Amino acid sequence: MSMAATNASIATSQDISIKDQLSNNATGEKRENIEADGIVILPKAEEASWQQQPSNPLRWSSTRKWTNIILIAVTNFFAQMAYTAFQPALPTIMNDLHVMSNRGSLSTLTISINILGYVFGPIFIAPVSEHVGRRTVLIISIPVLIISIVGPGASTNIAMFLVFRALGGFPTTSLNLISYAIVADLLPVEKRGLGMSIVLAGPSIGPTLGPLTGGYITQYIGWRWIFWIYTIAAGFCGSLVILIYRETYNPILERRYYTSRLNKHNNAILDNESERFPFTLPPDVKPPPSLRQACVRPFKLMLTPVVIYATFVCSIANSYLVFSLATLGTSFQKQYGFSASQSGLAYLGMTAGFTISQLTAGLLSDRYIKRKTNNGELAAKPEYRLPILMIGAVMLPAGFVVYGWGLEYQVQWIIPIIGSALISLGVMYNFMPVQMYVVDSFTIYSVSATGAVGIIRSIITTVFPLAGDPLYTSLGYGWGNTLLAFIALSSLPMAIIFCKYGEKWRLKYPPKF
Numbered sequence: 001m002s003m004a005a006t007n008a009s010i011a012t013s014q015d016i017s018i019k020d021q022l023s024n025n026a027t028g029e030k031r032e033n034i035e036a037d038g039i040v041i042l043p044k045a046e047e048a049s050w051q052q053q054p055s056n057p058l059r060w061s062s063t064r065k066w067t068n069i070i071l072i073a074v075t076n077f078f079a080q081m082a083y084t085a086f087q088p089a090l091p092t093i094m095n096d097l098h099v100m101s102n103r104g105s106l107s108t109l110t111i112s113i114n115i116l117g118y119v120f121g122p123i124f125i126a127p128v129s130e131h132v133g134r135r136t137v138l139i140i141s142i143p144v145l146i147i148s149i150v151g152p153g154a155s156t157n158i159a160m161f162l163v164f165r166a167l168g169g170f171p172t173t174s175l176n177l178i179s180y181a182i183v184a185d186l187l188p189v190e191k192r193g194l195g196m197s198i199v200l201a202g203p204s205i206g207p208t209l210g211p212l213t214g215g216y217i218t219q220y221i222g223w224r225w226i227f228w229i230y231t232i233a234a235g236f237c238g239s240l241v242i243l244i245y246r247e248t249y250n251p252i253l254e255r256r257y258y259t260s261r262l263n264k265h266n267n268a269i270l271d272n273e274s275e276r277f278p279f280t281l282p283p284d285v286k287p288p289p290s291l292r293q294a295c296v297r298p299f300k301l302m303l304t305p306v307v308i309y310a311t312f313v314c315s316i317a318n319s320y321l322v323f324s325l326a327t328l329g330t331s332f333q334k335q336y337g338f339s340a341s342q343s344g345l346a347y348l349g350m351t352a353g354f355t356i357s358q359l360t361a362g363l364l365s366d367r368y369i370k371r372k373t374n375n376g377e378l379a380a381k382p383e384y385r386l387p388i389l390m391i392g393a394v395m396l397p398a399g400f401v402v403y404g405w406g407l408e409y410q411v412q413w414i415i416p417i418i419g420s421a422l423i424s425l426g427v428m429y430n431f432m433p434v435q436m437y438v439v440d441s442f443t444i445y446s447v448s449a450t451g452a453v454g455i456i457r458s459i460i461t462t463v464f465p466l467a468g469d470p471l472y473t474s475l476g477y478g479w480g481n482t483l484l485a486f487i488a489l490s491s492l493p494m495a496i497i498f499c500k501y502g503e504k505w506r507l508k509y510p511p512k513f
Helices: 003-011 060-085 087-096 103-132 134-153 158-167 169-186 189-200 201-221 224-244 252-263 288-301 304-337 340-345 348-372 389-408 414-441 446-488 491-508
Strands: 020-023 031-036 040-042
Touching: 040 414, 060 103, 060 134, 060 169, 060 189, 060 201, 060 224, 087 201, 087 304, 087 340, 087 414, 103 134, 103 169, 103 288, 103 304, 103 446, 134 158, 134 169, 134 224, 134 340, 169 189, 169 201, 169 414, 169 446, 189 201, 189 348, 189 414, 201 224, 201 304, 201 340, 201 348, 201 414, 288 446, 304 348, 304 389, 304 414, 304 446, 304 491, 340 446, 348 414, 389 414, 389 446, 389 491, 414 446
Parallel strands: none
Antiparallel strands: 020 031, 031 040
16 A cells, blocks of 8 residues: 555545554553554554655665566576477477377467466466565465476376476466566666566567577487476576565555554554464455455456457467467478477577567667656656557568568578567567556556456467467468468557557546455
8 A cells, every 4th residue: 555545544534444542652642543455554643654664665776676676587587488498399299209190289289388377377376466475476486387397308298298388387477477566566667668678588588599499409418308407497596586585565565564663652453363464364264355356356457448458469469479489490390491409590580579679668668758757747657658569560460471471482591580580579569568558557456457468368379379280281371471460460550549548548447446
């Protein structure tokens, strides 16, 4: 709860039930404790400014802030590399696991099934992180991440391989959602673009570098070593996260601060201990109301215009990203006769596109917001994140046309690689502005909001890439990718409309919790 909300609660105390009235302080003066929404509020005379406290994450030193952000980003980076590193080895994996039929669809499924965790993960991750904090979610997620990377390497059949791949979606979506939220926790709005660029390096650049390393590992020491090596890397970084990362979620830290002050003044009587320690509830006791509300919050946010629009854009961008990651390596093997290691190198085009977008998209967004606020705007509006999305709305379809027809006519291999670079640029210039828009629109509920977007997006992303093999078989690489380009082009008019009317719709239809 922010200080403004605290003052508002005190000003309207006639509408809030008085929990305790104590008169045992040093002066014998009668004082009141007010509890609203599970947060104990000091009377105004005793209230200290939370915004000015060193424990407030927004007042941490720059070193401490960026250490937390970069640590989470690096861990997520290795997790995302492991997500696609085995792609060049898929023909070998299919042989070793004795897959004789539907090899094309099953190969694609090994990549896309990981997204299933993104469907169910936000339902649990978002409310838990907003109820007990980011750190608890990370402590649970990192061991699950290690298991999900070890499992495929130890698999003896395709079913076992797919089960562990599906399990991996839960920790990776945790790292994604929590990293976005940590940026909102630690950085003011005008600096979040750079922070988002850093944490998005994992989900964007990581999956394109994974096949590069995986191709060489497969060729020289075998495909199972892909998973052993990434287990070591992710395990090391994950251990550092558990040791170094400290809670950043403002409402929880604010509650701890006020509770500590009440304890200090002998005014900290809380009738319901479960409000303090929500995970010590006995099995027969219902969870506190705030947890129940948090569980349904992502579904309520799905009905807001911001989330509906973000879901549309992110579904296209993410589906096309996974589609490209799942088919690019095998496409170059078929059309150009590339080996496993060479097909891994084919992902360098996407890596270049993602790197350029990471370096430019966030900075352009922050610069645009700074220019608008310097020109007399009182506050930065979330809609100021959207104009750069129009760049992506043009680049994404252009990339698919170049990539598709380059493969179709087997022109010099650099041409489809350039097309893949345009695809990755277009994906990120669609995805990043919308993610920042959602985070800026629902700051303290950013995990629930990005989770709400992720639920629908992930269902579409899991299923859509399975159409890759039939699409290319029926239409070929040229017309198949041209069809995808026309669908992607639909995001351009949507971007123009939302830049013009987004603020009006956002204010007219706020979320109701």
